[in-house]
Amino acid sequence: MYRVASIEGDGIGPEISRATRLVLNAVNTRLGIRMEFMDVEAGDSALARYGRALPEKSLEMIRNSHVCIKAPIGESAADVIVYLRRLLDLYANIRPAKTYPGVRGLKDGIDLIIVRENTEDVYSGLEYDIGSDAKIAIKVTTRKACMRIAEHAFRIAEARKGKRSVVAVHKANLLRKTDGLFASCCNEVASRHPSIRFAHMYVDACAMNLIRNPEEFDVIVTMNMYGDILSDEAAQVIGSLGLAPSANVGDEYAIFEPAHGSAPDIAGKGIANPLSLILSAGMMYEWLARRYSDVKCAEASKLIEASVCNVLSKGIATPDLGGKSSTDDVAYAIVEEIR
Numbered sequence: 001m002y003r004v005a006s007i008e009g010d011g012i013g014p015e016i017s018r019a020t021r022l023v024l025n026a027v028n029t030r031l032g033i034r035m036e037f038m039d040v041e042a043g044d045s046a047l048a049r050y051g052r053a054l055p056e057k058s059l060e061m062i063r064n065s066h067v068c069i070k071a072p073i074g075e076s077a078a079d080v081i082v083y084l085r086r087l088l089d090l091y092a093n094i095r096p097a098k099t100y101p102g103v104r105g106l107k108d109g110i111d112l113i114i115v116r117e118n119t120e121d122v123y124s125g126l127e128y129d130i131g132s133d134a135k136i137a138i139k140v141t142t143r144k145a146c147m148r149i150a151e152h153a154f155r156i157a158e159a160r161k162g163k164r165s166v167v168a169v170h171k172a173n174l175l176r177k178t179d180g181l182f183a184s185c186c187n188e189v190a191s192r193h194p195s196i197r198f199a200h201m202y203v204d205a206c207a208m209n210l211i212r213n214p215e216e217f218d219v220i221v222t223m224n225m226y227g228d229i230l231s232d233e234a235a236q237v238i239g240s241l242g243l244a245p246s247a248n249v250g251d252e253y254a255i256f257e258p259a260h261g262s263a264p265d266i267a268g269k270g271i272a273n274p275l276s277l278i279l280s281a282g283m284m285y286e287w288l289a290r291r292y293s294d295v296k297c298a299e300a301s302k303l304i305e306a307s308v309c310n311v312l313s314k315g316i317a318t319p320d321l322g323g324k325s326s327t328d329d330v331a332y333a334i335v336e337e338i339r
């Protein structure tokens with residue numbers, strides 16, 4: 001029995017969480033996977049109710065679960081997901097971007113993964129005043145974090161079919177100490193994985209090439225802020241941020257969530273795209289399969305991916321993808337495919 005901490009989030013979060021739960025229930029029923037969902041309060045609603053975006057009880061429930069699936073949080077996101085990334089040492093942020101049938105992207109044949117260091121960089125939040133009219137932010141970079149994220153990226157590249165390549169993205173020509181350390185660590189790790197093609201690319205050139213030649217990328221490994229920006233760009237290249245799942249992975253635990261925000265402007269309208277959270281659930285099953293050597297979870301991950309592809313190929317999609325279907329319509333169509 002897997003205990004799954006489930007955070008429904010803010011804005012469109014409850015709508016896409018409900019849709020995803022329908023899909024998860026269908027998958028578990030078909031494959032005989034036993035899963036207990038633990039509803040965890042976190043985010044803006046928890047902040048308003050308890051004075052804390054992540055109450056102690058919620059944190060305890062997460063600690064007592066096998067894994068967490070989380071919808072987007074609103075204004076208090078930093079107090080939830082950023083805090084959890086550091087607390088649980090979820091050092092690898094994994095963001096796939098691939099071409100899906102029936103979705104208009106910039107090019108066909110895109111299938112890449114951005115592996116983003118998830119605990120350091122300027123996102124460490126070390127900002128200070130310098131006098132009355134100047135500020136400073138500290139970019140934290142350690143050898144430990146650089147080595148383990150590079151190793152994680154190369155392991156992903158080795159497990160993938162196709163290009164089997166890693167590109168390290170940074171700005172070491174200008175940030176010679178911090179980005180320079182990241183680049184040198186990637187070189188060291190690359191020397192231990194000779195079967196993987198390896199190259200460096202400056203972040204501005206990478207941003208350009210994600211538009212010009214996105215199909216040439218396989219695995220991108222990069223630092224926290226660069227990865228945050230590039231992964232949103234990559235999502236738009238494939239057609240929509242609504243197709244962008246993500247994982248926050250550590251050695252012992254993982255949290256799965258959409259790459260997008262809570263979109264309060266469309267909350268309650270029934271048009272939010274649930275696919276990013278549903279695809280994140282597919283990544284969750286894949287992680288459970290590896291961690292617990294569970295062949296049923298491996299099958300569940302493939303089943304979700306195939307069902308999403310089949311539904312999109314039939315033109316069943318929300319308005320952000322050019323379709324006319326509602327959030328629930330998409331979920332029900334995926335459930336039917338699974339059944």
